[in-house]
Amino acid sequence: MSIQENYNIIKGRLPQYVELVAVSKTHPVSAIQEVYDLGQKVFGENKVQELTEKYPLLPKDIKWHLIGHLQTNKVKYIAEYIDTIQSVDSEKLLREINKEAGKHNRKINILLQVKIAKEETKFGLEAGEAKIMYEKFLNGEFPNIAITGLMGMATFTEDENQIKQEFLNLKKLFDELNQLNPLETLSMGMSDDFPIAIECGANSVRVGSAIFGRRDYSK
Numbered sequence: 001m002s003i004q005e006n007y008n009i010i011k012g013r014l015p016q017y018v019e020l021v022a023v024s025k026t027h028p029v030s031a032i033q034e035v036y037d038l039g040q041k042v043f044g045e046n047k048v049q050e051l052t053e054k055y056p057l058l059p060k061d062i063k064w065h066l067i068g069h070l071q072t073n074k075v076k077y078i079a080e081y082i083d084t085i086q087s088v089d090s091e092k093l094l095r096e097i098n099k100e101a102g103k104h105n106r107k108i109n110i111l112l113q114v115k116i117a118k119e120e121t122k123f124g125l126e127a128g129e130a131k132i133m134y135e136k137f138l139n140g141e142f143p144n145i146a147i148t149g150l151m152g153m154a155t156f157t158e159d160e161n162q163i164k165q166e167f168l169n170l171k172k173l174f175d176e177l178n179q180l181n182p183l184e185t186l187s188m189g190m191s192d193d194f195p196i197a198i199e200c201g202a203n204s205v206r207v208g209s210a211i212f213g214r215r216d217y218s219k
Contacts, residue, residue, distance in 0.1 A: 003031060006211045007038050014205070018198055019185070021065050021086075023208030025050060029057045031212055036062065044086070044206055048074040055081060067151075067206055069123050072096040084109040086151040086187055086206075089123045091133055094142060101144035108144065111151040111187055114173060116166040118155050127173050134177050149185030149204070150174050154193055163193050167200035174201070 001009075007022075014020055024032045025046040032043060036059060045051040046068030055064065063083040070087055079100035088094055088110050101108040112133060115124025125133070130150065137147045152170040154163040167188050174186045189197025191210035198205065 171201040
């Protein structure tokens, strides 16, 4: 099927309240422009270098989300224009984003990435660490960022019960932090498991291959 057909199918499967982040990593500018022309304004990239190459070539009203692991020394390259960084997994990174955002006199939206998967390869904060960082934010420690929610990735498995339980664990933490101060975004679910994520409370999903087709993993 074409990108347009894929996109329309995905949009048709999402409730109105669920934000779609179209994951465009490894896909060319032409494909991103095609999806943009269908009305999509929120795109996700994994790598800073790839994002910095694409950004000048695409419409400036795109809301870019950085969804991959971010090194502190790379923050400066995207701080001027990034809308949301979904993959904040340490206080050190949070402080660096706050510093770089201040240089551009802007606030950057942040999702705290919480480790819910059993896989060692996944990044993320423990629940307790996320709560401490959120409390510090509420106490005014990071004036140039806005912690707007949480992000998590489930284990890559065909065991739907395990995936569901991991998503529900993140939803529970989201609800706890929401009691301290309201959060907006619970980002869970990708091309293979977003229906389960929505069932478990996600209001933002990150979908790439189901829209753009198989990725070029040589990049």
